[in-house]
Amino acid sequence: MSSQPLFRAEVDVLGRPFHAIWTPEDGALRAAGFATAADPAADSLVERLARLDPGLAARGFAPDASGSSPVVSSLRAYAAGDLRAIDGLIVAQPGSPFRAEVWQALRRVPAGGTVTYTALASLAGRPKAVRAAASACANNLIALVVPCHRIVRSDGGLGGYLFGTEVKERLLSHEGAGAQQALFG
Structure with missing residues (x-):
């Protein structure tokens, strides 16, 4: 495994700072999420990654010097309205086999739709x-790209979201979905 630091970048997504961390050798997104009032630098992403994959986090972090990596370009395109731009990003996060299945299933939920x-x-x-599926959503380390914001409660309510329900609602609106537009059950 490389000893090169992980790349980190901040991108504006819907008027909110969105942080992304990826491995430079393969471009795989390892952690991503919105900054919050309580966590303006999104340090919790680094803490969660370090807890789940200490060896990876031990490599350290460096800003994306180019500012035009595929990760950053895809996030900017998504924010500008190309909702499929993030679909091709490579993701990798530690977890059980079932959580990996849930995260893969999340990526199959298209922008504009929701599932329970x-x-x-x-x-x-x-x-x-x-x-267990709900727990996988709660422990998703790669928000937005592994779109846990597209999951709603069976009563049609938004449910929770690590970065706040207002952000979840804005993302769904950006994608043309509403809490009542469930694709499946």
């Missing part, structure tokens, strides 16, 4: 594992 936690569990191949 129940439907997400089915999409991941374990229809009765609704709580």
